[in-house]
Amino acid sequence: MCRSVADYRRAAEWTVAAAAWCERQAITGFPGVCRVQRAEIMRLRGEFSQAEDEARRAQTELTAFGRLPQAGAGAYEIGEVRLRLGDLDGAEKAFGAAHQLGHEPHPGLALVYLARGRTKAARSSIATALADAFDPLHRARLLAARVEIALAGHDIADARAAAGELGEIASRYDSPMLHAMAHQTNGATLTYEDEPTPAIVELRKAVRAWTEMDAPFESAKTRRLLALAHRFSGDEASAGMELRVAKESFERLGAALEANRCDELIDAWEEGDGRRARQSRFEIVSPYCGKYWLIMPRSNEARMSSLDSHSRRNLKLASTSSARLA
Numbered sequence: 001m002c003r004s005v006a007d008y009r010r011a012a013e014w015t016v017a018a019a020a021w022c023e024r025q026a027i028t029g030f031p032g033v034c035r036v037q038r039a040e041i042m043r044l045r046g047e048f049s050q051a052e053d054e055a056r057r058a059q060t061e062l063t064a065f066g067r068l069p070q071a072g073a074g075a076y077e078i079g080e081v082r083l084r085l086g087d088l089d090g091a092e093k094a095f096g097a098a099h100q101l102g103h104e105p106h107p108g109l110a111l112v113y114l115a116r117g118r119t120k121a122a123r124s125s126i127a128t129a130l131a132d133a134f135d136p137l138h139r140a141r142l143l144a145a146r147v148e149i150a151l152a153g154h155d156i157a158d159a160r161a162a163a164g165e166l167g168e169i170a171s172r173y174d175s176p177m178l179h180a181m182a183h184q185t186n187g188a189t190l191t192y193e194d195e196p197t198p199a200i201v202e203l204r205k206a207v208r209a210w211t212e213m214d215a216p217f218e219s220a221k222t223r224r225l226l227a228l229a230h231r232f233s234g235d236e237a238s239a240g241m242e243l244r245v246a247k248e249s250f251e252r253l254g255a256a257l258e259a260n261r262c263d264e265l266i267d268a269w270e271e272g273d274g275r276r277a278r279q280s281r282f283e284i285v286s287p288y289c290g291k292y293w294l295i296m297p298r299s300n301e302a303r304m305s306s307l308d309s310h311s312r313r314n315l316k317l318a319s320t321s322s323a324r325l326a
Contacts, residue, residue, distance in 0.1 A: 033058070056074070110129070187226070
């Protein structure tokens with residue numbers, strides 16, 4: 001019950017107690033389920049090596065016991081760990097195994113697609129998964145991923161809709177994790193909506209919530225978003241401080257890909273206007289999927305009138321954000 005409403009502090013206590021009871025009774029199936037839940041809690045706490053070991057034991061036990069969807073949950077947790085460590089091949093393989101065993105591979109697999117730059121595949125996959133997702137916690141996780149994917153593609157309307165629904169789910173449950181997710185996704189969307197001041201308020205709430213939950217990876221991701229919001233508001237000192245803390249946290253966790261994304265932001269900020277003037281292009285560094293460019297020389301801005309309203313809005317947002325990054 002605690003896990004079903006994302007109360008991971010109490011879930012951790014109950015999982016440990018239940019596993020101990022099962023082991024005393026020589027029950028072999030239920031400890032595997034407990035191990036999946038313990039792996040999830042370890043992963044949330046940044047104990048990636050221990051989480052992966054526990055998830056592999058769970059997958060082996062549950063497969064032998066004939067509980068294939070639950071074994072798939074173990075494979076899914078392996079994928080989540082591999083994704084955080086930047087091992088995209090390992091993550092995709094684990095999520096594929098989870099799917100084969102009858103467990104939903106998303107949002108993890110969709111986020112692998114995003115990390116590989118396959119934004120269209122990520123968007124279609126997360127939409128398919130949401131179509132029949134009714135469990136509130138699972139739906140909340142899918143919605144959080146949908147916000148990331150939409151913002152990476154500069155679809156602000158889609159991100160706002162997903163963040164709004166996630167906020168509604170969080171309002172129905174007294175769950176620190178759901179509230180943290182809601183604050184984070186709302187803050188990220190506000191940043192891309194050119195509303196840095198309320199974005200900072202939301203993201204600071206999310207950082208505090210993740211920190212209180214002892215979730216260092218999620219806290220670092222939120223700090224990186226907070227750095228962007230501070231940068232857009234003109235608070236250079238706070239932006240630099242948050243980005244350095246995020247990078248150091250990722251490095252301690254062994255999350256090399258995420259640390260590299262922090263470096264890309266730092267490089268973009270340091271290089272500033274000079275390189276953009278030479279290249280005559282607007283550059284964005286996405287906190288979700290790395291670096292990409294929108295080519296739009298100033299002499300061709302008039303051509304925007306031929307684009308549809310959605311494309312014009314995205315290009316305007318991109319150019320505004322790039323100018324602020326300079």
